[in-house]
Amino acid sequence: MTILLVEKDETYAKLMTQVLAEYYPMAMIEFCRTIEEVKTKLSTSILPDLALCEVELSDGLIFELFRDFMPNFPVVFMSAYDKYWSQSMAYNAIDYLRKPIGEEEVNRVLDKYENLKLHFLKRFMAENDxxxxxxxxxxxxxxxxxxxxxxxxxxxxxxxxYTESRIVFLIDRKGERYTVERSLSELEIELPSRDFFRVNRKFIVHINAILSFKPSFKGKIALELMHLSKAEVSISQENAAQFKKWIEE
Structure with a gap:
C-alpha cells in the first residue's frame, strides 16, 4: 500500500507518519511539503492508494493542482479552517479534518477508509456473484x-x-509469526472459504490448524489451535451452527 502525505508543518507530519506506520506497518509513505513536490510525485510515481493533504501549502492551495489532475484515489483534506470544506468535496474527498488534529482523528479516518473499501468490494462481489x-x-x-x-x-x-492492537499477524504451520497488511474483513473475502473460517472478531483459522473443539458455556464452541494449545479461541453461539456446517462440508 502506498500513502501520500502532504503536510507543511513538521509537527503534524511527524504525528501522522507515526500513526500511519502503526496502522499500516507495511505501507510505503511518500511525503511532500509543496504543490510542486506533489505534482512531480504524481507524474513520476504509481498513484497512491490514499492521500492525506493539507489544503494550504507555501506555494498555493492543493486544489490548484487537483483542478488539472483530478485524483483517481481517495483523499483526506486537512486545514485549520472550515472554509475549504465545500471545495474539497469535488476532489474524491472521503473526509475533512479540522486542525488541530490528534491521533484519534487520524485513526478514525483510516477506519473510515477501510470500511468504505470493504463496502465497495462486497458490493462488487454481490453484483457479480x-x-x-x-x-x-x-x-x-x-x-x-x-x-x-x-x-x-x-x-x-x-x-x-489474528489481530492485536490494530496489527494483523499471520502464524504459519511451523509457528513462525509475520505481519500482514490486510484487515481481517478483507482476508475473510480473499482466503478460500473451504479452508478458512472467521471464528470471531479477532481470528481466522485454517481447518488443518484446529486440533480439537468442544462445547463451551452459553452455547459457544471452544477451539484448540495449533501453536495455541494452552489457549482456547471461542466461537459465539450465533456462529456455532455455521462453524459446524463448515467443518462437515
Missing part, C-alpha cells in the same frame, strides 16, 4: 513481513491469522 468473479479475489498466497524482510506465504501453509 459468479465463481469466476470470486476466484479473482480468492488468493493462494499472501505477502507477509517479518522484521524488514517480505515473504510469500502460501495459504495452505497458514495456521491462523
Amino acid at each position: 459468479s465463481k469466476s468473479t470470486k476466484s479473482v479475489f480468492q488468493k493462494d498466497r499472501l505477502i507477509a513481513k517479518k522484521g524488514t524482510n517480505y515473504y510469500v506465504v502460501a495459504t495452505k501453509d497458514i495456521a491462523f491469522i
Whole structure:
C-alpha cells in the first residue's frame, strides 16, 4: 500500500507518519511539503492508494493542482479552517479534518477508509456473484513481513491469522509469526472459504490448524489451535451452527 502525505508543518507530519506506520506497518509513505513536490510525485510515481493533504501549502492551495489532475484515489483534506470544506468535496474527498488534529482523528479516518473499501468490494462481489468473479479475489498466497524482510506465504501453509492492537499477524504451520497488511474483513473475502473460517472478531483459522473443539458455556464452541494449545479461541453461539456446517462440508 502506498500513502501520500502532504503536510507543511513538521509537527503534524511527524504525528501522522507515526500513526500511519502503526496502522499500516507495511505501507510505503511518500511525503511532500509543496504543490510542486506533489505534482512531480504524481507524474513520476504509481498513484497512491490514499492521500492525506493539507489544503494550504507555501506555494498555493492543493486544489490548484487537483483542478488539472483530478485524483483517481481517495483523499483526506486537512486545514485549520472550515472554509475549504465545500471545495474539497469535488476532489474524491472521503473526509475533512479540522486542525488541530490528534491521533484519534487520524485513526478514525483510516477506519473510515477501510470500511468504505470493504463496502465497495462486497458490493462488487454481490453484483457479480459468479465463481469466476470470486476466484479473482480468492488468493493462494499472501505477502507477509517479518522484521524488514517480505515473504510469500502460501495459504495452505497458514495456521491462523489474528489481530492485536490494530496489527494483523499471520502464524504459519511451523509457528513462525509475520505481519500482514490486510484487515481481517478483507482476508475473510480473499482466503478460500473451504479452508478458512472467521471464528470471531479477532481470528481466522485454517481447518488443518484446529486440533480439537468442544462445547463451551452459553452455547459457544471452544477451539484448540495449533501453536495455541494452552489457549482456547471461542466461537459465539450465533456462529456455532455455521462453524459446524463448515467443518462437515
